[in-house]
Amino acid sequence: xxxRLSPLPRMTKPSLxxxxxxxxxxxxxxGGANVIxxxxxxxxxxxxxxxxxxxxxxxxxxxxxxxxxxxxxxENSAVPLPAIFKGKLLxxxxxxxxxxxxxxxxANFNTKIRPLFPANELVDQTLxxxxxxxxxxxxxxxxxxxxxxxxxxxxxxxxxxxxxxFGLLITDMTVLNDPSAATLAxxxxxWLLQSPSAPASADRCRTCALREMKNRSARxxxxxxxxxxxxxxxxxxxxxxxxxxxxxxxxxxGSEYDRVRLxxxxxxxxxxxxxxxxxxxxxxVGLLGPEVLSRENSLDMTLRDCTMFVKIPRDELSxxxxxxxxxxxxxxxxxxxxYWRDLEHQLIDGGWYSTAGxxxxxxxxxxxxxxxxxxxxxxxxxxxxxxxxxxSG
Ligand SMILES: [Zn+2]
Numbered sequence: 001x002x003x004r005l006s007p008l009p010r011m012t013k014p015s016l017x018x019x020x021x022x023x024x025x026x027x028x029x030x031g032g033a034n035v036i037x038x039x040x041x042x043x044x045x046x047x048x049x050x051x052x053x054x055x056x057x058x059x060x061x062x063x064x065x066x067x068x069x070x071x072x073x074x075e076n077s078a079v080p081l082p083a084i085f086k087g088k089l090l091x092x093x094x095x096x097x098x099x100x101x102x103x104x105x106x107a108n109f110n111t112k113i114r115p116l117f118p119a120n121e122l123v124d125q126t127l128x129x130x131x132x133x134x135x136x137x138x139x140x141x142x143x144x145x146x147x148x149x150x151x152x153x154x155x156x157x158x159x160x161x162x163x164x165x166f167g168l169l170i171t172d173m174t175v176l177n178d179p180s181a182a183t184l185a186x187x188x189x190x191w192l193l194q195s196p197s198a199p200a201s202a203d204r205c206r207t208c209a210l211r212e213m214k215n216r217s218a219r220x221x222x223x224x225x226x227x228x229x230x231x232x233x234x235x236x237x238x239x240x241x242x243x244x245x246x247x248x249x250x251x252x253x254g255s256e257y258d259r260v261r262l263x264x265x266x267x268x269x270x271x272x273x274x275x276x277x278x279x280x281x282x283x284x285v286g287l288l289g290p291e292v293l294s295r296e297n298s299l300d301m302t303l304r305d306c307t308m309f310v311k312i313p314r315d316e317l318s319x320x321x322x323x324x325x326x327x328x329x330x331x332x333x334x335x336x337x338x339y340w341r342d343l344e345h346q347l348i349d350g351g352w353y354s355t356a357g358x359x360x361x362x363x364x365x366x367x368x369x370x371x372x373x374x375x376x377x378x379x380x381x382x383x384x385x386x387x388x389x390x391x392s393g
Contacts, residue, residue: 017128019167023081025090025138027145028174030155033099035138037090038172039081084169091125091168092138095161097334102127102166108329112299116278121271123309123325126169134167135160173309173323181321182314185262187247188326190229191304192276194368197287197344202353205230206286208366209352210343230367232266233276239367240267265310271322272308279303286344294332301340302330 024040093102106127113122139159145151175181195206204212207229215223227243234240244263266272282300290296311321330336347353355363355370364372 017084017126017169019090019128019130019134020082021131021133023085027141028089030094030152032158033094033096035092035094035142035160036170037092037138038174038176039085039088039090087172088169089172089174090128091170092130092135093161093164093167094158096158099161100328100331102164102168105328106168108297109327112297112329113302113327117271117274117324121274121323122327123171123173123323124169127166128169129165130167135162135164170325171323173311173321173325175311178311180313180315180318181311183249183258183312185247185249185310185312186307187227188305188307189232189272189275191285192229192233192272192279194230195286195344195347196283197348198353199348203355203368203370204353204366205368206347206353208368209347212358212362213347213350213352225365228365228367233272234367235268237263237267261312261316262310265312265320265322269322271324275303275306275308275324285340287341289340289344290332290337292338292341294337296337297329297331298337298340299329302327305330 025037026040028036028038030036093099106125109125139162142151142159146156172178173184173186175184190207191205193205194202198206198209202209205228207226211224211226225246227246229243231239231243234243241260241263244259244266247262249258249262279300282303284290284298284300285304289300290298305326306324307326309321309323309325313320332340351357355366363369366372
């Protein structure tokens with residue numbers, strides 16, 4: 001049909017995209033609730049089947065990345081990739097217990113998230129109607145990949161939702177198809193300011209306190225070391241440099257040069273500043289957060305668990321692309337609101353907001369730490385909460 005070869009996708013109704021049948025998809029990654037596919041330009045297919053290229057993106061905590069490409073799902077190289085799909089990935093929804101239809105996810109994104117950030121600072125997501133046979137086809141493929149061992153074992157048994165008629169076109173922040181990009185740095189900035197219900201005497205921020213609690217309770221297990229989010233938004237370059245040390249890079253490793261360059265990018269970065277300012281505006285978290293039985297969405301918690309993608313070009317003069325993703329609105333439903341509140345009680349009652357009793361090596365990790373004397377009183381500007389009188393035990 002001539003329409004299928006059109007360079008533009010067909011429109012079913014104004015502004016609603018439709019994925020043309022026959023577009024080539026390749027499995028890229030999956031998390032608990034979504035599978036991400038990339039589009040393969042038809043001209044690329046001849047070599048695609050023979051030489052599986054290594055995937056060089058860094059991995060995020062919420063997504064499992066696969067170290068090699070898969071064969072295209074749909075064998076029809078006659079369909080050219082419409083221009084609108086360039087620089088995009090396709091996100092498909094898994095069947096999960098607490099899932100939301102994509103229509104609702106996009107409506108939330110459009111009304112709550114888009115107004116907060118410039119379009120070029122967001123991993124965009126646009127609803128796209130799927131061909132009816134696509135999801136069953138993808139599920140068959142996921143099962144085949146379980147049999148041949150190429151799907152991660154921990155993801156086995158979960159498949160795409162057959163009743164979801166839409167996918168999401170999302171901004172491709174991988175460096176796979178972008179020869180000008182050398183590195184993708186990917187991290188969660190987390191809580192860029194102290195919890196409003198932290199004890200007035202706290203010398204550890206919410207993120208460092210939680211990490212410490214988890215590390216202590218997982219004794220014998222693998223300790224997680226990471227940056228203090230307050231360092232990321234510090235006015236002192238050396239603080240940002242310290243934080244950048246922990247940021248993962250594509251392919252691991254990374255030279256001193258990379259670290260300094262990333263720190264220069266993050267230092268007084270407008271996107272980070274904007275995220276900090278939004279976290280200041282939306283501060284109903286900790287003991288000020290949703291009531292335990294709340295089923296409401298929490299924009300406030302969503303802003304504290306998003307992912308920052310930094311695509312760094314080889315050429316130092318080219319612009320750096322920085323976007324925030326993982327901004328599906330979090331909901332208090334399913335016991336989540338209760339969990340958030342319990343967590344804050346644990347942090348306070350367990351004394352995790354205090355470094356008292358910690359090893360010296362852990363004491364200075366947080367920007368609020370008293371043992372970081374040289375960083376104190378320098379106008380870091382992060383404070384230690386609003387001192388609402390809640391004391392640790
Ligand atoms: Zn900290």
